[in-house]
Each structure stands twice: as C-alpha cells, then as structure tokens.
Amino acid sequence: MGKGGQSEGNGAQCEENMAAWLLGVNTLKIQPFKLPSLGPNDVRVAMKAVGICGSDVHYLKSMSCGDYYVKEPMVIGHECAGIIKEVGSKVKSLAPGDKVALEPGIACWRCKPCKEGRYNLCDEMKFFATPPIHGSLANQIVHPADLCFKLPEGMSLEEGAMCEPLSVGVYACQRANASPKTSVLIMGAGPIGLVTLLAARAFGVSKIVVADVDEVRLAIAKDLGATAVIKSSQNMEDVGKELELIKEALGGAEADVTFDCVGFGKTMTTALKATSRGGKVCLVGMGHSDMTVPLTPAAGREVDIVGIFRYKNTWPLCIDFITSGKIDVKPLITHRFGFSQKEIEEAFATSARGGSAIKVMFNL
Amino acid sequence: MGSQGGGDGEEVNMAAWLVSINTLKIQPFKLPSLGPHDVRVKMKAVGICGSDVHYLKTMRCADFVVREPMVIGHECAGIIEEVGSEVKSLAPGDRVALEPGISCWRCDYCKEGQYNLCPEMKFFATPPVHGSLANQVVHPEDLCFKLPDNVSLEEGAMCEPLSVGVHACRRANVGPETNVLVMGAGPIGLVTMLAARAFGAPRIVIVDVDGYRLSVAKELGADEIVKVSTNMQDVSEEVEQIQKAMGDGVDVTFDCAGFSKTMSTALSATRAGGKVCLVGMGHNEMTVPLTPAAAREVDVVGVFRYKNTWPLCIEFLRSGKIDVKPLITHRFGFSQKEVEEAFETSAHGGSAIKVMFNL
Numbered sequence: 001m002g003k004g005g006q007s008e009g010n011g012a013q014c015e016e017n018m019a020a021w022l023l024g025v026n027t028l029k030i031q032p033f034k035l036p037s038l039g040p041n042d043v044r045v046a047m048k049a050v051g052i053c054g055s056d057v058h059y060l061k062s063m064s065c066g067d068y069y070v071k072e073p074m075v076i077g078h079e080c081a082g083i084i085k086e087v088g089s090k091v092k093s094l095a096p097g098d099k100v101a102l103e104p105g106i107a108c109w110r111c112k113p114c115k116e117g118r119y120n121l122c123d124e125m126k127f128f129a130t131p132p133i134h135g136s137l138a139n140q141i142v143h144p145a146d147l148c149f150k151l152p153e154g155m156s157l158e159e160g161a162m163c164e165p166l167s168v169g170v171y172a173c174q175r176a177n178a179s180p181k182t183s184v185l186i187m188g189a190g191p192i193g194l195v196t197l198l199a200a201r202a203f204g205v206s207k208i209v210v211a212d213v214d215e216v217r218l219a220i221a222k223d224l225g226a227t228a229v230i231k232s233s234q235n236m237e238d239v240g241k242e243l244e245l246i247k248e249a250l251g252g253a254e255a256d257v258t259f260d261c262v263g264f265g266k267t268m269t270t271a272l273k274a275t276s277r278g279g280k281v282c283l284v285g286m287g288h289s290d291m292t293v294p295l296t297p298a299a300g301r302e303v304d305i306v307g308i309f310r311y312k313n314t315w316p317l318c319i320d321f322i323t324s325g326k327i328d329v330k331p332l333i334t335h336r337f338g339f340s341q342k343e344i345e346e347a348f349a350t351s352a353r354g355g356s357a358i359k360v361m362f363n364l
Numbered sequence: 365m366g367s368q369g370g371g372d373g374e375e376v377n378m379a380a381w382l383v384s385i386n387t388l389k390i391q392p393f394k395l396p397s398l399g400p401h402d403v404r405v406k407m408k409a410v411g412i413c414g415s416d417v418h419y420l421k422t423m424r425c426a427d428f429v430v431r432e433p434m435v436i437g438h439e440c441a442g443i444i445e446e447v448g449s450e451v452k453s454l455a456p457g458d459r460v461a462l463e464p465g466i467s468c469w470r471c472d473y474c475k476e477g478q479y480n481l482c483p484e485m486k487f488f489a490t491p492p493v494h495g496s497l498a499n500q501v502v503h504p505e506d507l508c509f510k511l512p513d514n515v516s517l518e519e520g521a522m523c524e525p526l527s528v529g530v531h532a533c534r535r536a537n538v539g540p541e542t543n544v545l546v547m548g549a550g551p552i553g554l555v556t557m558l559a560a561r562a563f564g565a566p567r568i569v570i571v572d573v574d575g576y577r578l579s580v581a582k583e584l585g586a587d588e589i590v591k592v593s594t595n596m597q598d599v600s601e602e603v604e605q606i607q608k609a610m611g612d613g614v615d616v617t618f619d620c621a622g623f624s625k626t627m628s629t630a631l632s633a634t635r636a637g638g639k640v641c642l643v644g645m646g647h648n649e650m651t652v653p654l655t656p657a658a659a660r661e662v663d664v665v666g667v668f669r670y671k672n673t674w675p676l677c678i679e680f681l682r683s684g685k686i687d688v689k690p691l692i693t694h695r696f697g698f699s700q701k702e703v704e705e706a707f708e709t710s711a712h713g714g715s716a717i718k719v720m721f722n723l
Contacts, residue, residue, distance in 0.1 A: 066656070067656075113636065116637075118637050120661075121636045121637050121660070175661075263655055277473070277481045277668070278473065278478050278481050283654060283655065283658035286655055286659060289653055289655050289656055290651055290653050290654075290655075291651070291652065291654045292649055292650070292651040293649065293650065293652070293654065294648055294649050294650075295627065295649070295652065296622055296642065296645050296646070296647060296648050296649075296650065297648060299642035299643075299664070299665075299667070300426065300645060300666060300668050301668060302480075302481060302535075302665075302667065302668050303666060304663060304664060304665050305654070305658065305663060306658075306661075306663045307657060307658025307659060307660065307661045307662060307663060308658070308661065309636075309659050309660060309661050
C-alpha cells in the first residue's frame with residue numbers, strides 16, 4: 001500500500017483523511033493519511049469500529065513485535081469494520097452504503113503457500129499495522145473488495161470489528177480439531193483465551209476448562225460458558241497441583257485439546273502434561289520466544305503441538321456464528337473511545353493495563 | 365507366568381533375564397500355556413534396542429521401572445513351533461516377524477485405531493511384561509507376520525526398528541514432494557532415512573556429530589550429510605548449512621536425537637507450514653524456540669512406537685525398496701558370555717549400529 005494521491009469520490013469535496021500514527025515509542029499522533037487511488041478491485045471504506053489488539057499495544061511500547069520493526073511512522077490498528085463509500089470499476093459484490101468487516105491481510109497469490117491454500121503464511125503478506133504496512137485506525141482506508149465481508153442486517157459494526165480477534169479463536173479450533181468429541185482446556189482468559197472459548201463452544205465442545213491467574217477474567221470466562229475455571233499461579237512448583245485441579249474439573253480425564261493462549265514455559269508445560277495421549281496442544285499465545293518444556297514425554301504420548309499464525313478463510317464463518325447467535329462477542333467489548341488525540345492515548349493506556357479491560361473499541 | 369507349554373520331554377526354555385543393574389543372566393523361562401489364538405515361536409533373530417541397553421544400565425526407561433527380574437529384548441523373528449486351536453493363518457515351520465505389543469482392544473484408543481497408545485499395552489521387555497530374547501515365546505497369531513522367501517529372519521527382526529521410521533513418516537506425511545531433514549544418524553535416524561526414501565522423499569539431508577555414522581548414512585542413500593556439533597551457539601550456522609545442503613525448503617524434520625540443540629535446529633530449519641517429528645528420546649525437558657516455530661505453523665508431531673506397520677515393512681524388504689542388512693553390524697550367539705559382550709558392544713555406539721543375536 002503506498003501513499004499515493006488522495007482520491008476524491010465523485011468530485012465532491014472531501015475532508016482530509018486522518019489516522020492514528022505510531023511515531024515513536026509511546027507516541028501516537030492523529031495526522032493526515034493520504035489514501036492510495038482506488039484500484040478496479042478495491043473499495044474505499046469509512047472506518048466505524050476499530051478494536052485495539054495486544055500487538056498494537058506492543059508496537060506502541062517497543063516499536064517492534066517479533067521480527068517486525070517499525071522503522072518509519074506507521075498507522076496503527078487492524079481489527080476493523082466500516083461502511084463502503086466507493087467501489088472500484090470491477091467490483092460487483094459490494095456497493096456504497098454496505099456495512100463490511102475487513103480481513104486485514106493482502107496475500108500475493110503467487111507464492112507456494114498462497115497457491116497451497118495457506119495464504120496466511122504468504123511470503124509477501126501485506127497486513128494492516130505490521131510494518132511497513134499502514135493500519136486502519138483512520139477515517140477511511142482503501143482495501144481489496146474480496147477482503148471486505150458484508151455484514152447481515154442486525155449485525156453491528158462493533159461485532160464486525162470483533163471478527164478479527166474471533167478469527168484467531170476460530171482458526172485455532174480448526175487447526176486443533178475441536179469438536180463435540182473433544183474436551184478442551186484453555187490457558188489464559190484474556191481476549192484471545194476468551195474468543196477461543198467462544199469459538200470452542202460454537203464448534204460444539206461441551207467441556208471447557210479455563211485457567212488464569214486473574215479472578216476477574218475467570219469470572220468473565222465462567223459467564224461466557226466455561227464449564228469450570230481454575231485459578232493458577234506463575235510458579236512452576238504449582239504445576240502438579242494445577243494439573244490435579246484440571247483433571248478434577250474434567251471429571252477425572254485429561255484434556256483432548258489444549259489451547260495455550262498465554263505462551264510461557266509454565267503454561268506450555270501445564271498444557272503438555274494436561275493433554276491426553278493422541279491429543280493436541282495449540283500454541284496461540286506469544287508470551288516468550290524460548291521455552292523450557294517437557295517436550296519428549298509429550299511427544300512420547302503423541303501429544304502434537306500445532307501452531308497458528310493469524311487465520312485463513314474465517315470471516316464468513318465468524319459472521320455466521322455471530323448472526324446465528326452461536327457466538328456473542330458483545331460482552332468482550334468493555335471500553336469505548338472516540339477518535340481524538342486525547343481519547344486514543346487513553347484508549348491505549350486502558351488496553352495496556354489489562355485486567356478488567358478486555359476489548360477496547362474505537363467508535364469513529 | 366503359568367505352566368510350560370508342550371507335553372513330551374523338551375529342553376528347558378532359556379531366556380536372557382535382566383536381574384539387576386548391569387546384570388543379565390541366561391536362566392529358565394517358563395512359557396504360558398498356548399491360548400486358542402496363540403502361537404509358540406522358536407526365536408531365531410533378536411536385535412538389541414537402545415531401550416534394552418537403558419534398562420540394563422538403569423533398570424528403568426522413562427516411567428517404566430523394572431521391579432523384578434524381567435526377560436529382555438523385543439526386536440525379533442523366528443519359526444512357528446506350534447499353533448493354538450483357532451489359528452488358521454499360520455502353521456508350524458512358518459517364518460515370522462513379531463510385533464511386540466499386545467493391546468487390550470477394549471479401550472477408546474484401541475477402538476479408534478490408535479492401539480499403540482493403549483494404556484493396558486503389554487509390550488515385550490517393558491516391565492512387567494517379559495521380552496523375547498529367549499529360545500521360545502508364546503504370542504498372539506495376529507501379531508506374527510509371515511516372511512516371504514526372500515526376506516531373512518534377521519531382516520524380520522529389523523522390522524521392529526524399521527517400524528519406528530515408517531510410523532514417523534506416516535505421522536509426518538512424507539511423500540514424493542517432501543524434502544526431509546534427519547537429525548541423528550544412529551539406528552533410528554538411519555531407519556527413518558530409509559523409510560523416508562521408500563515413502564518417496566526426493567531429497568534427504570542427514571546430520572550427526574559422528575563422521576563415521578554420517579558416512580554410513582551417505583552409503584545408505586542420503587543426498588547430503590552435514591557434520592554438526594553439540595554447542596547451542598552453532599545453531600544458526602548449522603541451520604544455514606542445512607538449508608544450503610537441502611537447496612529448497614525443509615518440509616519435514618525428524619529429530620532422532622532429542623536434545624534442546626537438535627530440536628532448536630529442527631524448529632528453525634523447517635519451513636513455515638512444515639512439521640518437526642520428535643522421534644528421539646534424548647532429554648526430558650528441552651529449552652527450545654517454540655513460539656517462533658508455532659508462529660510459522662511449524663507443527664511438532666510425536667511418535668510412540670508404531671501401529672499397523674509390519675505388512676508395509678515386510679513389503680518394503682521383499683521388493684528391495686528398503687535394504688536393512690547394512691545396519692546389522694555385529695552378530696552374537698545366545699550364551700552368557702556373548703549376551704554380555706553383545707550389550708556392551710551396542711552400548712558403545714559409534715560403529716555399532718544394530719547388534720543382532722542369532723539363536
């Protein structure tokens with residue numbers, strides 16, 4: 001995505017397009033954001049709801065995330081939904097006025113992973129707010145039409161923005177083969193643990209145990225349908241005790257599928273030990289890079305570890321789950337802010353704080 | 365175990381018993397009576413496995429503890445002596461390779477076809493179940509697989525370690541488009557390499573710290589060999605060398621050693637969306653870059669023994685797609701002195717790949 005000339009639809013006078021720019025560590029500024037011209041398969045979208053992700057906060061605090069480094073000012077934000085303002089010449093499926101949820105990542109469709117259907121692993125992926133690609137916390141953005149999914153009547157724009165984090169939970173359930181036959185353990189009741197909980201229920205899982213160190217978050221998990229919740233600690237010595245509690249909560253059995261939505265040595269150790277032979281541990285969280293874990297005993301019980309990177313082909317299913325009522329994401333939206341300099345700073349501070357702040361949402 | 369099978373004055377059935385640490389003794393071994401679906405097999409070829417050596421040295425292996433004297437050995441083949449009343453597919457004189465483990469066929473794992481994970485598994489030489497380094501054993505008919513004329517009894521015994529490689533290749537989905545990296549050129553790394561080739565892998569790179577074992581691997585068909593170290597600091601450099609040797613991406617890596625270093629190398633060297641299969645059982649706990657691997661969807665797949673591999677192994681051997689004979693480097697007879705020497709040779713590693721007893 002370049003910073004091309006500003007596009008003006010229909011010759012009418014447009015207000016300047018503003019966006020939240022990450023300028024340096026802990027420095028966000030609302031500044032003009034020039035949109036590229038509209039390609040034949042693109043649409044121009046007025047952003048209405050944008051959520052804050054842990055990665056957005058991480059970029060704000062450290063100007064990096066994993067192997068990605070912010071080397072020049074970048075627009076932040078990627079969990080979004082809005083209203084179509086203008087469509088490119090070849091766009092048939094969408095029209096101005098349509099409410100859409102956006103899938104952030106533009107894949108190349110020429111590389112091996114793309115052609116094999118694993119486009120989330122695309123070598124040349126251009127993803128909102130993963131440097132050097134600008135994000136979507138802006139008045140308007142331009143995006144390919146095929147990555148904009150129409151929201152049915154009755155589905156709000158905030159719910160549309162929630163499709164992004166929900167997609168992580170849905171994709172994790174797919175990779176780990178969650179089903180009515182599998183009992184599930186979820187480590188971590190943060191936003192990702194919670195969307196994974198919601199997704200698991202939608203996939204028909206009936207026994208879901210959630211573990212976290214934070215009682216407030218555990219209470220939310222219980223409200224959202226966890227069969228049992230377990231308060232855990234950050235001490236490795238407590239693993240044995242916690243395994244017993246988990247087993248008890250699962251009626252004396254081990255978990256068929258465990259999602260580690262935290263990603264530390266302790267949570268992975270617990271996950272590997274709590275999962276039944278032949279089961280799967282899905283590592284979703286990105287806590288620590290290196291971990292010390294009992295890998296061999298797990299492999300020796302054919303407990304496989306599956307990773308996930310973002311998601312693929314999940315928007316239609318997420319929209320389905322939400323419209324049918326199988327998933328209700330609204331309780332996860334705990335804080336709302338408008339799009340002003342003061343409010344974006346407050347919003348990010350709230351999100352970074354964690355605790356009772358699950359999903360912080362901008363309404364534009 | 366119950367009364368000895370057979371009626372007339374027979375020689376006493378002898379076996380190699382693990383009596384205590386570093387103490388093996390050839391002693392009488394009473395066989396159970398023959399059930400309707402059982403066969404009595406005269407053992408002819410028995411190989412030594414790393415786990416047998418481990419039991420000898422420590423009287424335990426992972427969570428299994430030898431609490432009373434136990435017959436050792438499980439990689440075996442022999443000749444049928446007698447068949448039970450309901451046995452139809454085998455007859456005395458048949459040459460067979462034995463799959464060691466008797467599952468329960470009542471639990472969920474068995475019923476779902478994952479019988480290798482059966483919690484009630486009775487496996488040769490996994491305590492408290494006696495092994496098969498003996499003159500004779502009694503075993504279920506359905507776990508004895510007839511050998512074609514051109515497959516020897518020693519090759520029959522090799523089906524057991526080969527099965528580990530075959531099961532690993534299945535779990536990791538090795539096929540004609542899979543570029544394979546094997547960490548470790550010991551017996552298991554080598555059978556895994558042979559299996560991968562038989563499954564169609566177009567390119568196989570194998571690494572080890574031991575130059576001799578690497579040369580064996582090259583002779584057995586590795587496309588490239590890379591000498592590596594045991595230093596964690598060398599991981600990045602070795603990953604580069606490996607990827608260069610492969611030429612293309614590494615799709616599947618088999619860690620047949622099982623240490624932090626080998627797993628770290630495996631996780632870093634494998635391409636996004638690929639698989640790392642942990643076969644080796646080196647260290648219990650490992651410090652590895654799990655998160656970056658998971659974030660590239662490099663999955664970690666485990667293996668526990670094998671399931672439904674004997675027919676395929678026998679077919680690979682019959683057709684010549686796999687030749688295991690070069691792996692048998694040392695042979696011993698069944699006497700007290702030779703049993704002790706054989707285990708010492710196997711424990712020594714190095715140029716000793718598979719040590720085989722001929723009974």
